[in-house]
Amino acid sequence: MRSPIPDYLAEVLDDCRGDEGGAVADYIPELARADPDRLAIALTTPDGATYCAGDADVEFSIQSMSKPFAYDIALRDSGFEAVLGKIGVEPSGEAFNEISLESSSGRPRNPMINAGAIAAHSLIEGRDAEERTERFRERMSLAADRELQYDEAVYTSELESAYRNMAIGYMLRTHGVLDGDPEDVVRGYIRQCALSVTTRDLSIMAATLANGGVQPVTGRRLSGDRAIRQTLSVMMTCGMYDAAGDWMTTVGIPAKSGVAGGILGALPGQVGIAVLSPRLDVHGNSTRGVQLFERLADDMGLHLMEVPPVGRSVLRGHTLHGDADVIGLQGVIGFAAAEAVVRQVVETELSGGEVILDLTRVHGVSDVARRILLEVVRRLTLHDDKQVSLVDPEGILEDPDAGDGVRPRVLASLDDRGGSPAH
């Protein structure tokens, strides 16, 4: 069978191909030469499958889509305290290149506008622009699983007329947000923006963000959960500049656009998406790119606020197995699901002396759910005088220490009862 997914992507591209609204960025002379009709889309799943349509293998400069990645690297290289001390996390409602700082703190408002991104670039490890951009290039190559290069023509072209970004650099230096030579930092930032990528690369890089920092193809961990959560959060609130609120309500996917016409989006746990179409709207976001995202979000129910209810569906019910009460669970257990289990245990008339939580069909337990389940085990044991066992053949509830000396028996299967513990 032929996969319907690339066909669907091609259809979505065709549907918005006719829209010629907007204009290519021309304040960077090299970008003005881009073919305005280029159109591409790619998506990558957390287990590393990539689907593309259109010009997905054409290279263009990453521009502002480098900002979330540079912020993530800065968080890891310099630590949260240093980064948060220099760059805020509030949406600015201003254009991406606004020359302004938070009046109370003198910090750039967020790392997705140029002022914050220039500051974030300075917090990447390295003595000068060359070392920082080389580190950036190496990290991005790991995320794309391909050796990426800088587009020297785009870099030089932007540098030649970078008066505004230089002004921002000097402003940051005056307020003590940058130490050292502001021109060196701005040069590094501009080079970072000139990294050459394809739409396919970007979807894989976005999937690394969606996947909590684990590169979906190589399985290599490139960032930590906290840094990724922080990065996705500022993408969600600030990634689309002064159109961020509109984007949140219509698309609802943490995203970042670039002036070369790319937009990347990362839906946590689900998918990395990238599109390319060089004509931009008044906010500097790709016109057809925004449409493509709106279409995907609608067709595929990708909005962050649209999540299927998970509570009751994890319960497989209460059965009796000999004289033991068995509570069967399934799927991924998060807070709402764990609460449903608690309620089931509280409301069920437990008849026997033994309670078995059957986790055979559970394939994930969040931290809070784990603590709640272990508290259920502790209370049943100490307050209700039950013997509690877990059927947990894969050790999903690793090291089930319920506290106060309570450790449930762990069985490999329901029929294992009476036998020796599985672990």
Ligand code: GLN
């Ligand atoms: N290099 C560009 C600039 O600083 C990036 C802007 C963008 O992509 N929005 O102006």
